Amino acid sequence: MSVQMSNFGPLGWVTDATGYRYQSHHPVTGQAWPEIPSRLLSLWAELVDPDLAPDACLVNLYDEGAKMGLHQDRDEADLTVPVLSLSLGDTGLFRIGGTARGDPTRSVRLASGDVCGLFGPSRLAFHGIDRVLSGSSRLLPQGGRINLTLRRAGPT
Ligand SMILES: O=C(O)CCC(=O)C(=O)O
Numbered sequence: 210m211s212v213q214m215s216n217f218g219p220l221g222w223v224t225d226a227t228g229y230r231y232q233s234h235h236p237v238t239g240q241a242w243p244e245i246p247s248r249l250l251s252l253w254a255e256l257v258d259p260d261l262a263p264d265a266c267l268v269n270l271y272d273e274g275a276k277m278g279l280h281q282d283r284d285e286a287d288l289t290v291p292v293l294s295l296s297l298g299d300t301g302l303f304r305i306g307g308t309a310r311g312d313p314t315r316s317v318r319l320a321s322g323d324v325c326g327l328f329g330p331s332r333l334a335f336h337g338i339d340r341v342l343s344g345s346s347r348l349l350p351q352g353g354r355i356n357l358t359l360r361r362a363g364p365t
């Protein structure tokens with residue numbers, strides 16, 4: 210995978226030779242993930258649900274040339290809870306289609322500060338990042354793009 214990943218929150222999404230899963234600790238250090246920043250929790254409460262907190266925040270770091278193939282987010286216990294993400298730094302070319310892999314797709318630019326939600330019928334839409342527009346933001350001193358994806362991973 211060309212994207213570097215870490216997590217905030219009680220559960221973190223990890224991938225290794227044995228597959229992918231949510232777990233409570235960093236696979237190398239064994240430490241618990243840091244808490245989800247309060248401003249992200251507020252964003253979720255405002256836009257998704259004030260009564261159901263997210264328990265996972267995936268941190269994706271895209272360096273120049275990094276991309277993420279088309280996929281569905283479906284490792285969560287309750288697939289009706291929306292997914293909410295915040296993009297920072299360089300603009301990402303986000304591709305989104307339908308709920309079947311072969312459905313037509315379209316491309317949307319996610320610039321720094323943009324929030325993207327997968328709600329309702331789009332919750333299980335195939336999506337990915339085709340590429341990052343290097344140099345399109347000066348937010349991150351070393352360039353690149355950070356995407357923070359909030360999810361409710363455990364049972365609701
Ligand atoms: O970087 C993005 O905007 C999408 C990230 C994503 O789809 C994921 O981490 O599952």
Ligand SMILES: [Mn+2]
Nearest residue numbers: 280281282336
């Ligand atoms: Mn995803």
